[in-house]
Amino acid sequence: MSRLKTIAFAASHVVFGLIGFLLATRDTGPAPRSPRATPSLSKNQPDGTRWIEKSSGLTHSLRPLKNWRGSEHVMAWNALCRAKLSTKDRIQTQRELLKSWAKVDLAAAMRAALDEAWDSDDEQHYNATGPLVDAFADAFASHPEESWDLIQNGGFGIGSSMLRQVWIQTIGTKAPLLLAALVKDLSPNDREMAVNVCASGTWYSLNKETQTKLLEQFAALPANIISSEQLADFLTMDPEEMGASALREELLHIQNPADRIAAAKAVVLGRLLAPAPTEEIAAAIADLPQPLKQDILISALDTGVSMTGEKLTSLLDLLVAENTWEKLGKRQVPGMLLASSRNGNARQIADWVTTIPFRKEATEMFYRGVETYLSDNMETSKEWIAAIPSQEWRDRAYATYSQGALNAKKDPTASRWALDHIQDPVFKSEAERWRLNWEKKRAIPSK
Amino acid sequence: MSVYKGIHLRSIFLTLTSHVIVLGLGYGIAQNLKREVDTQKEEAPLRTQSSNRSTDSTDGDGPELLAEFRKDFLQKKSRYEELKESLQPAADLRAAAISTIEDWENNRSGQDHIESESMMLVRFYHWLRVNPREAMEYLSAPQAGEDSLKSRELLSKLALNVLPDVAREKRVMKSIGWLTSNPVGILPLWKTLISEMKDGGGLALFLRVENELAEISKPWLEIGAEPHGREALRQAGASIQLSEKDSLLDYVKLQGETDRAINLLLGFAGTSDAAATWVLGLVERQELPVMVARRLQGGLGNEALKQNGMDMEKRIAARRFTDGNGKKLRENILGELVANDVRRLLNEGRDWRFEFRHGSASLDDILTSMEGALKIPDEGRDAAQIALYRTLSEENPEKALPLLDSLPEDRRREIMFSNTWQSYGNVNPDDFIAFVKKLPAPETEKEIQDRMKGWEWKVRGSLQRYGDDYIEWVAALPSNPDKYAAINSIIWATRERNPAKAAALNQRFYPKKP
Numbered sequence: 001m002s003r004l005k006t007i008a009f010a011a012s013h014v015v016f017g018l019i020g021f022l023l024a025t026r027d028t029g030p031a032p033r034s035p036r037a038t039p040s041l042s043k044n045q046p047d048g049t050r051w052i053e054k055s056s057g058l059t060h061s062l063r064p065l066k067n068w069r070g071s072e073h074v075m076a077w078n079a080l081c082r083a084k085l086s087t088k089d090r091i092q093t094q095r096e097l098l099k100s101w102a103k104v105d106l107a108a109a110m111r112a113a114l115d116e117a118w119d120s121d122d123e124q125h126y127n128a129t130g131p132l133v134d135a136f137a138d139a140f141a142s143h144p145e146e147s148w149d150l151i152q153n154g155g156f157g158i159g160s161s162m163l164r165q166v167w168i169q170t171i172g173t174k175a176p177l178l179l180a181a182l183v184k185d186l187s188p189n190d191r192e193m194a195v196n197v198c199a200s201g202t203w204y205s206l207n208k209e210t211q212t213k214l215l216e217q218f219a220a221l222p223a224n225i226i227s228s229e230q231l232a233d234f235l236t237m238d239p240e241e242m243g244a245s246a247l248r249e250e251l252l253h254i255q256n257p258a259d260r261i262a263a264a265k266a267v268v269l270g271r272l273l274a275p276a277p278t279e280e281i282a283a284a285i286a287d288l289p290q291p292l293k294q295d296i297l298i299s300a301l302d303t304g305v306s307m308t309g310e311k312l313t314s315l316l317d318l319l320v321a322e323n324t325w326e327k328l329g330k331r332q333v334p335g336m337l338l339a340s341s342r343n344g345n346a347r348q349i350a351d352w353v354t355t356i357p358f359r360k361e362a363t364e365m366f367y368r369g370v371e372t373y374l375s376d377n378m379e380t381s382k383e384w385i386a387a388i389p390s391q392e393w394r395d396r397a398y399a400t401y402s403q404g405a406l407n408a409k410k411d412p413t414a415s416r417w418a419l420d421h422i423q424d425p426v427f428k429s430e431a432e433r434w435r436l437n438w439e440k441k442r443a444i445p446s447k
Numbered sequence: 448m449s450v451y452k453g454i455h456l457r458s459i460f461l462t463l464t465s466h467v468i469v470l471g472l473g474y475g476i477a478q479n480l481k482r483e484v485d486t487q488k489e490e491a492p493l494r495t496q497s498s499n500r501s502t503d504s505t506d507g508d509g510p511e512l513l514a515e516f517r518k519d520f521l522q523k524k525s526r527y528e529e530l531k532e533s534l535q536p537a538a539d540l541r542a543a544a545i546s547t548i549e550d551w552e553n554n555r556s557g558q559d560h561i562e563s564e565s566m567m568l569v570r571f572y573h574w575l576r577v578n579p580r581e582a583m584e585y586l587s588a589p590q591a592g593e594d595s596l597k598s599r600e601l602l603s604k605l606a607l608n609v610l611p612d613v614a615r616e617k618r619v620m621k622s623i624g625w626l627t628s629n630p631v632g633i634l635p636l637w638k639t640l641i642s643e644m645k646d647g648g649g650l651a652l653f654l655r656v657e658n659e660l661a662e663i664s665k666p667w668l669e670i671g672a673e674p675h676g677r678e679a680l681r682q683a684g685a686s687i688q689l690s691e692k693d694s695l696l697d698y699v700k701l702q703g704e705t706d707r708a709i710n711l712l713l714g715f716a717g718t719s720d721a722a723a724t725w726v727l728g729l730v731e732r733q734e735l736p737v738m739v740a741r742r743l744q745g746g747l748g749n750e751a752l753k754q755n756g757m758d759m760e761k762r763i764a765a766r767r768f769t770d771g772n773g774k775k776l777r778e779n780i781l782g783e784l785v786a787n788d789v790r791r792l793l794n795e796g797r798d799w800r801f802e803f804r805h806g807s808a809s810l811d812d813i814l815t816s817m818e819g820a821l822k823i824p825d826e827g828r829d830a831a832q833i834a835l836y837r838t839l840s841e842e843n844p845e846k847a848l849p850l851l852d853s854l855p856e857d858r859r860r861e862i863m864f865s866n867t868w869q870s871y872g873n874v875n876p877d878d879f880i881a882f883v884k885k886l887p888a889p890e891t892e893k894e895i896q897d898r899m900k901g902w903e904w905k906v907r908g909s910l911q912r913y914g915d916d917y918i919e920w921v922a923a924l925p926s927n928p929d930k931y932a933a934i935n936s937i938i939w940a941t942r943e944r945n946p947a948k949a950a951a952l953n954q955r956f957y958p959k960k961p
Contacts, residue, residue, distance in 0.1 A: 065515060065516065065519055072512050075507075075508050075509035075512050075513075076509055076512040076513040076516050077509075078509050079509030079510045079512065079513040080513060080801075081801065081802055081805035081806075081807040082510070082807050083510070083513060084797060084798075084802075085797075085798055086795075086796065086797060086798055087794060087795075087798040087800070087801065089798075090798045090801055093513075093516075093517055093520075096516070096520045097516065100516075114875075116801075117800070117801070117804065117841070117842065117874065117875075118873060118874055118875045119841070119872060119873035119874050120873070128911070128912050130873070157877070157920075158875075158876055158877070158913055158916050158917065158920045159875070160916065161912070161913040161914055161916035161917075162912070162913070187914060187915040187916075188915065188948075189914030189915050190914060190915075329946070329947055330945070330946070330947045331946075332943075332944065332945075332946075333946075334942070334946050335943050335944070364942070364946040364949075364950070430959070433957070437931075437935065437957075440928070440931065441899060441928075441931070441932065441935065442892075442895060
């Protein structure tokens with residue numbers, strides 16, 4: 001064989017080898033879509049339908065099921081809309097596909113899930129995160145840190161809140177200490193959920209060691225991140241067994257009343273005392289240090305959210321006397337006053353709110369306290385307002401009257417009468433703005 | 448053939464063969480490499496970044512892949528089922544079962560919990576099959592767990608599959624004794640009874656079990672005792688054959704006004720339009736004891752809601768029995784019935800909503816199916832179209848709009864504006880805003896109020912579902928009346944739960960001038 005022939009012979013073999021190699025490595029399915037390409041699952045077509053664009057020319061996958069990549073999942077996912085399944089079967093299949101897909105491309109699977117309807121099509125799978133998103137629970141549990149980063153930075157829009165809920169529920173059950181470490185960085189809503197999940201975990205798993213660690217971890221955080229009420233759920237003692245008097249004794253001898261665990265115990269004492277008559281509560285807290293007194297009273301108030309009438313106002317009198325305004329302002333007191341008013345105590349509640357000192361934290365209590373009485377007595381309450389001793393409260397009663405006239409009675413003339421009685425010019429302009437908002441709402445145009 | 452020619456052909460043959468071998472070698476090397484990559488991929492950590500490669504996709508292979516996937520997961524057995532088939536019973540069944548408890552206890556939230564739990568379940572299954580009374584006795588005593596909570600949890604795990612599995616094998620009549628030794632056995636007992644009633648046992652089997660249970664005096668055995676009784680009785684009623692209706696009537700007359708009689712009748716009424724019509728006839732002809740008929744009526748109206756095949760006048764008559772419907776206009780009751788039929792068709796039959804959303808089913812497809820599946824009287828046509836619009840508009844508002852074409856213009860507008868609060872519950876907020884944006888400009892006070900109501904109704908649920916993210920979503924909307932309607936609703940809804948936060952939101956969205 002000549003040299004040239006030898007080269008040609010060798011070269012042709014190399015070429016054939018390469019062809020063989022290329023034939024084998026040719027991708028047999030489409031590549032998984034890019035993070036922004038996957039949302040094109042929802043790309044709006046000219047006729048308004050949402051689906052991935054079609055193309056052709058694919059060969060059959062050679063990969064067995066267990067080796068599926070993103071591309072196979074995309075194809076199977078897209079085929080669902082022509083599979084003519086029942087809603088129940090479709091959702092079941094989607095959930096299984098998502099679980100499998102999440103193992104190879106969590107980001108794409110999450111986008112695909114969020115692209116579907118968020119309500120419960122078959123009314124079987126409804127939960128706060130819709131029918132599909134909780135299918136990621138296992139993926140989150142297997143890779144907590146990576147999945148958390150993805151949820152936070154993946155650009156999932158408002159859908160990320162549902163993903164976060166599933167993550168929090170899952171990790172809170174499987175690895176509460178990991179979740180606890182994140183708590184301080186969460187938004188208030190998520191934080192509340194996270195602490196609740198950790199707490200429920202300690203109830204059912206009865207793992208004292210984890211419970212103690214959680215208590216330590218949470219007690220180290222400031223009260224604006226985790227409240228004493230939340231902390232109380234992690235106490236390792238059984239308050240029911242311990243009883244109110246033993247707990248009171250313990251708190252009497254507490255070394256450092258600012259200690260967060262002492263505050264959590266005070267919360268528990270408040271819960272135990274809540275059903276007792278107000279005089280008994282007053283007697284039980286009399287000798288205790290000031291901050292703990294406040295915690296106990298606030299906790300009694302939180303426990304008795306459905307209390308009404310005298311029981312409610314007498315407990316509030318104790319809270320006012322203890323100067324608990326900061327905490328009181330954050331409670332549902334306005335809602336409790338409103339509920340009590342609507343429950344046949346409108347005049348008693350309205351009278352009581354005029355007795356509290358005028359201050360910022362009390363204004364919402366005042367508004368909700370007088371609202372029902374004023375709206376139900378548009379004529380006779382005019383005299384009642386005029387007799388309120390404090391000018392600040394009187395002005396606010398006129399403003400509430402105006403709002404009632406507008407919203408409940410659709411009576412702008414009565415509203416004007418009330419607004420014109422307000423004496424403080426600064427507050428009057430605020431009350432006028434409320435009226436303006438009402439007018440704007442009524443004049444809502446289309447776009 | 449000349450010698451030369453022979454050599455030449457052989458040479459060509461050898462060359463071709465060698466090329467094919469090399470080609471095959473290349474292919475083989477690549478396949479091996481690929482297998483390695485795939486194996487590595489399986490072991491690779493979670494991929495949280497989608498590939499940036501973007502190729503056109505297709506559903507060319509999709510249907511096959513989907514069928515393969517579905518076949519696989521539908522055949523997939525739980526670990527409990529697998530072990531039940533493969534694990535040989537131990538020589539000492541009791542000791543083997545008890546020895547699994549500790550492992551199950553220690554792994555309850557660990558990675559191996561499925562394995563340890565399944566092992567525990569199967570070991571108890573083995574023991575229960577051979578000696579159910581002894582096993583139940585052990586499980587009911589405190590030694591089964593360190594404390595009563597663990598003991599209860601252990602039993603409730605077994606009650607889910609193991610107890611019904613054993614009862615199914617032994618048949619319900621032979622399982623009453625051991626299942627009734629602990630309250631946890633009641634649900635498995637019902638489960639087994641209902642399944643055997645469906646398989647042909649019918650009312651006769653129910654009566655035999657009832658007689659047997661009457662001999663045992665335990666508080667939890669009162670048939671119909673809450674919490675499970677009502678639902679269980681309804682299901683038992685739903686397992687009675689139409690041919691047994693006369694025996695059922697005899698039984699009910701004998702029973703008088705009991706939960707048992709009423710729930711069995713209601714369950715039975717739900718099985719078919721013929722059964723519902725028959726039960727309604729008993730009430731109308733006053734064949735039932737007065738108190739039974741009175742207690743039955745409300746529930747019967749609800750059953751009629753589900754029976755599209757029933758005569759419309761009979762359905763309306765039955766509906767009138769339910770609370771608040773007595774004096775309702777006939778056309779309103781008819782409208783509710785038809786709307787409910789449409790919703791049921793969309794929720795329980797083929798996945799029309801999903802197909803409509805993704806464009807694989809057209810309005811015509813759905814209307815044709817509706818015509819074929821439902822009996823809709825002429826006077827109910829508008830109600831059917833409106834119900835269809837309210838549901839399908841959530842999937843694709845523009846494509847659903849022609850459903851309102853046959854209505855007078857003012858009615859059409861009324862449906863569109865009230866759709867803001869009557870539909871779009873729990874949907875993606877982006878879908879809701881897209882719908883609201885396409886509404887025509889409101890022209891009446893009612894239209895303004897409806898649109899406002901839409902926001903008020905959405906905000907409460909959305910705050911609960913999306914939390915603070917929803918507030919940010921609203922804050923990012925363009926400044927227009929919809930945004931302020933949403934903000935005002937957020938502030939009002941927040942004020943009820945957290946006045947301080949509501950005040951902060953008020954300040955954020957309506958800052959006070961210095």
